[in-house]
Amino acid sequence: MVREDTPLSRFAAVDTRAPDDAREAIGRIFCPHFLNPVGPSAGSFHARHHTVQQIDYSVNFVAYGSTVEIDPGELSRFFLLQLPIRGSAKVRCGTVATDVEACVRGSILSPTLGTRMTWNEGCEKLIVLLRREAVETQFEVLTHERMRTIEFDTGVDLTGPAGSAIWQHAQLMLGAAEAAGGMPDAYRMLLRDGLTTLLLSSLASSVASAFQRPAPSAGPVAVRRAQDFMAANAEWAISMAEIAAASGVSLRSLQDAYRKSRGVTLGEGLLSLRLERFRAALVARDGMPSVSAAAFVAGFGHLGRAAAAYRERYGETPFETLRRRM
Incomplete structure (x- = not known):
């Protein structure tokens, strides 16, 4: 059984x-x-x-x-x-x-x-x-x-x-x-x-040495390209690999440069863009009819984690934001 x-x-x-x-x-x-x-x-x-x-x-x-x-x-x-x-x-x-x-x-x-x-x-x-x-x-x-x-x-x-x-x-x-x-x-x-x-x-592996060396530095141009790519595609299924390819540098180099330039990780930068779109879809007069619809349109794959991140950022739940519009 x-x-x-x-x-x-x-x-x-x-x-x-x-x-x-x-x-x-x-x-x-x-x-x-x-x-x-x-x-x-x-x-x-x-x-x-x-x-x-x-x-x-x-x-x-x-x-x-x-x-x-x-x-x-x-x-x-x-x-x-x-x-x-x-x-x-x-x-x-x-x-x-x-x-x-x-x-x-x-x-x-x-x-x-x-x-x-x-x-x-x-x-x-x-x-x-x-x-x-x-x-x-x-x-x-x-x-x-x-x-x-x-x-x-x-x-x-x-x-x-x-x-x-x-x-x-x-x-x-x-x-x-x-x-x-x-x-x-x-x-x-x-x-x-x-x-x-x-x-x-x-983990220890045959390629571990590649991660023990400092990543080659990436300049502001790479960071700007990454930000532009994320802004244009935040609602889609984009991967970190695709963001790095758009920036023209390795993912390790981009992650390091992005953190130094913007004070947050690359993943946090993408999260921020999606949260902004999430909120915009909730407050717009002709916006999404439900919280789940707004979350998925903004590129979120998990409503629970999206709602938790939203509350941490804006100090209220997505449902409270939507209720004010209604």
């Missing part, structure tokens, strides 16, 4: 007690792999896989019930961020093995490294699959360097600042996935780019 708190329970793709069926079905979602229940708990094998496909990534819940050995070899097409929410496992990616445990340590699998895992009885994981091309593109956007093979160290410490940020960001991605089609592309793209940036800039 599925618990009420099981993530993505409305999006079950696999629910079987037959290892062969699980191997085939989960292999179609991720990649072909060996899957074998082992040990005394083998009789309690129960494979569950819930999944929601997003833009260049998917959010997944996976559990096997019993202890299982899994050997997918090289993933090839994607990275897998695995965050245990119950239980423990041993994960080997390349030559590095790590013990993972709920709330303590996760793992990230790189597509060019062979992987083998043992999930212990009762282990359940939240897994974010990131398309390899999306991660590599974000690396080029952030650094303006030619793409290199990206291989992460296996373990992800969830108790430190970086791991805590990754965990919290994964929860936002889970929330957006639970909402299914209720989130616009702009928000889902921001979630994708936010996670890839966190992983690339904070």
